[in-house]
Amino acid sequence: MIRSLKFWLLVCLAAMASSVPAADLTLKVEDKSPPTELASDIRSLLQGKSIRLAEGEKTGYEFWLRSELPLSAAPENPSKSLDAVKQAALIGAVRLGSDLRDYRGDEMAAGLYTIRFGLQPSDGNHLGTAEFSYFAVLIPSKYDAKPEGIADYKAMVKASSKDTSTGHPLILSLRPVADAKGTFPSLTEPAPSHKCVRVRVPGKTGDAKSEVVFDLVFEGKAKE
Numbered sequence: 001m002i003r004s005l006k007f008w009l010l011v012c013l014a015a016m017a018s019s020v021p022a023a024d025l026t027l028k029v030e031d032k033s034p035p036t037e038l039a040s041d042i043r044s045l046l047q048g049k050s051i052r053l054a055e056g057e058k059t060g061y062e063f064w065l066r067s068e069l070p071l072s073a074a075p076e077n078p079s080k081s082l083d084a085v086k087q088a089a090l091i092g093a094v095r096l097g098s099d100l101r102d103y104r105g106d107e108m109a110a111g112l113y114t115i116r117f118g119l120q121p122s123d124g125n126h127l128g129t130a131e132f133s134y135f136a137v138l139i140p141s142k143y144d145a146k147p148e149g150i151a152d153y154k155a156m157v158k159a160s161s162k163d164t165s166t167g168h169p170l171i172l173s174l175r176p177v178a179d180a181k182g183t184f185p186s187l188t189e190p191a192p193s194h195k196c197v198r199v200r201v202p203g204k205t206g207d208a209k210s211e212v213v214f215d216l217v218f219e220g221k222a223k224e
Helices: 002-019 079-082 153-160
Strands: 028-029 049-055 058-063 090-096 111-119 133-141 172-178 186-191 194-205 208-219
Touching: 049 194, 058 194, 058 208, 079 172, 079 194, 079 208, 111 153, 111 172, 133 153, 172 194
Parallel strands: none
Antiparallel strands: 028 049, 049 058, 058 090, 090 111, 111 133, 133 172, 172 208, 186 194, 194 208
């Protein structure tokens, strides 16, 4: 009887432990040059500040955004700014401090990645999987050496999926933001079970300067 009670007590304790949410990540902005492991042509386009999401001293994500993002047109308003970003455009780079999960739930190995803009294809295979069709596509930095070296969706997907067991690119969801007011970067929760870092990136169309604002989802999962 005592042995049975001990067994069920252990089961209950395990269940309680598994239900405890992971500690929230905190945001830190630091003056820090992009990693030297990045190709020099990529590195030269990034800001000298990092956006670090960490649990205590343990880094989850560390982002370096592009200093100026070339746009196809001047955004009509902040909520439309992602529509002005070209498919496969370099957005920045990120270092993962540990193995994490992407928006599909696929494993992302710890390491250094470039980030490119991906627009979900309207081929009928992805309907209903995400509220918005904008994504950050992560590419192992060893496969991405030139800003214009990956110019279209097919090449971007191929580079991102080279080291994955699923054959699917590694993705983080991007969400548009209604206005450009407030503090950047900042942590937001714009939808249930979606935690984001809200960022603002300088943009340029010809000689006209603007900015792109969006939420980058670091915790959340696509619908099945």
